Amino acid sequence: MECDVVVIGCGPAGSSFARIAAQQGLEVVVVDKRKEIGVPVRCGEALGVSEPAKEGLSIPKYAISLEVEGAKLISPSGHAVYWKGEETRGYVLERKFFDKWLGELAAQKGAKIMAYTHAVDIIKEGGKVVGVKASHGGREPFEIRAKVIVSAEGMEALIARKMGFKSYHPLHEVDTCYEYEMAPYEHENVIELYFGNKIAPRGYVWIFPKANKKANVGIGIGGNVINAKKWGGTEGADPKKLLDEFIEKNEQLREASTFLDFGGVISVGEPLKELVRDNCMVIGTAAKQVDPIHGGGIALAMEAGVMAANYAEEAVKKGPSALKKYEKEWWERKGQQLKRRHLLRKVMERLGDDDLDYIFQQLNHEALLNIMNNNFAPVAMKVIAGRPSLLKVLGALMG
Amino acid sequence: MITIKHEGCILCVGCSAVCPVNAIELKGTRMEHYAEKCIDCALCVKACPANVIKMVKKDGV
Structure with missing residues (x-):
């Protein structure tokens, strides 16, 4: 099989790339290892209301489970901060419909999407990657040859690694997550985030309300900081056990049913510096293009996919050197912002529950908006003024 | 070396x-462990959200 571009992975990054590249008239093949695009769901499913409009898209109603007004952040001792405003409106998606819809858009533009087709190896000739070997449902692999190879593989990033990208995730750069879909849950039309080193060390528990009194309830915890043996668990971090403990303490969830039971790991490491190697590219979570504060990557993936695809036609027609423009543009437009988020994450990891509680009490709408816009200094200054002992930790945020 | 309890594995990779x-690596519908490549670092044991990967001593020693 031959084409202009082969894309590995049909999540938000891969299908966004495929849509734009196919629109330019390129022959695009997308392979995805999953039997059904969008299944299993791998995340909390939240997306800001303004995000799809950036790509000129309007999400169909069936892919949106619920529109929420904002967020409720709960400190370790139970102090709740509500955050609602025009900027905080968001969708809780039905990811399996959302991902499939994005794929359908790409297919309508002429991309060929192949489910249950796992890219297992690269084809290299004369030191150059000329395609991938893919296996349909574990059968004998076949060749897909292409001028440009795009990894949109998410966390696994097997092909990205084989192409030479630094997509390996050290343990301190991942959060390990577990989630349930539960019902019934009476919500307040906001997403709920629970913080605390006992509840979710180096992460948080989320409750994302969905239609019909359902909720996506999950936990993400630092991959390296926990030794579950301490609380009589086994040697792994065991997010499921911590999530079960949280649910047991929640009056509503304790009685609720579960409809989905799943887990995974998510990158909280810095994005890859190198996003392009000759005719190979990496986009989305495979490039660690994930917000390290909340672990969200849907919007970033779609944006990177579109950005990269804008240079695909030139690369196919004139040679791969055009692809480097994606790397430059991404780092200018998104990379520097994400680096600031990493700084914040590193600081947050050093805070104990007592300090977290104090900081939560200083938060208001304006402060949260500043944090979201990477303007940390005003909040840091206010906190340090009230609790000078935090200067050492929060000082890094003053610049 | 490690062992994977495949029944509990959720294939999250x-x-x-x-x-x-x-x-x-994921092979078909199962995680395949290549013992000859494994360096016994146990990172997978820590990362596994389903807690189905364990360290075991080689040959029961």
């Missing part, structure tokens, strides 16, 4: 994401 030597 978290283990392969954190494996520094590509010693665990």
Whole structure:
């Protein structure tokens, strides 16, 4: 099989790339290892209301489970901060419909999407990657040859690694997550985030309300900081056990049913510096293009996919050197912002529950908006003024 | 070395994401462990959200 571009992975990054590249008239093949695009769901499913409009898209109603007004952040001792405003409106998606819809858009533009087709190896000739070997449902692999190879593989990033990208995730750069879909849950039309080193060390528990009194309830915890043996668990971090403990303490969830039971790991490491190697590219979570504060990557993936695809036609027609423009543009437009988020994450990891509680009490709408816009200094200054002992930790945020 | 309890595995591929030597890969509908590549670092054990990967002593020694 031959084409202009082969894309590995049909999540938000891969299908966004495929849509734009196919629109330019390129022959695009997308392979995805999953039997059904969008299944299993791998995340909390939240997306800001303004995000799809950036790509000129309007999400169909069936892919949106619920529109929420904002967020409720709960400190370790139970102090709740509500955050609602025009900027905080968001969708809780039905990811399996959302991902499939994005794929359908790409297919309508002429991309060929192949489910249950796992890219297992690269084809290299004369030191150059000329395609991938893919296996349909574990059968004998076949060749897909292409001028440009795009990894949109998410966390696994097997092909990205084989192409030479630094997509390996050290343990301190991942959060390990577990989630349930539960019902019934009476919500307040906001997403709920629970913080605390006992509840979710180096992460948080989320409750994302969905239609019909359902909720996506999950936990993400630092991959390296926990030794579950301490609380009589086994040697792994065991997010499921911590999530079960949280649910047991929640009056509503304790009685609720579960409809989905799943887990995974998510990158909280810095994005890859190198996003392009000759005719190979990496986009989305495979490039660690994930917000390290909340672990969200849907919007970033779609944006990177579109950005990269804008240079695909030139690369196919004139040679791969055009692809480097994606790397430059991404780092200018998104990379520097994400680096600031990493700084914040590193600081947050050093805070104990007592300090977290104090900081939560200083938060208001304006402060949260500043944090979201990477303007940390005003909040840091206010906190340090009230609790000078935090200067050492929060000082890094003053610049 | 490690063992994977496949019945409880949810195929999230978290283990392969954190494996520094590509010693665990998804093959069909099962995580395959390549013992000859494995360096016994136990990162996969820590990352596994389903807690189905364990360290065991070689040959019961």
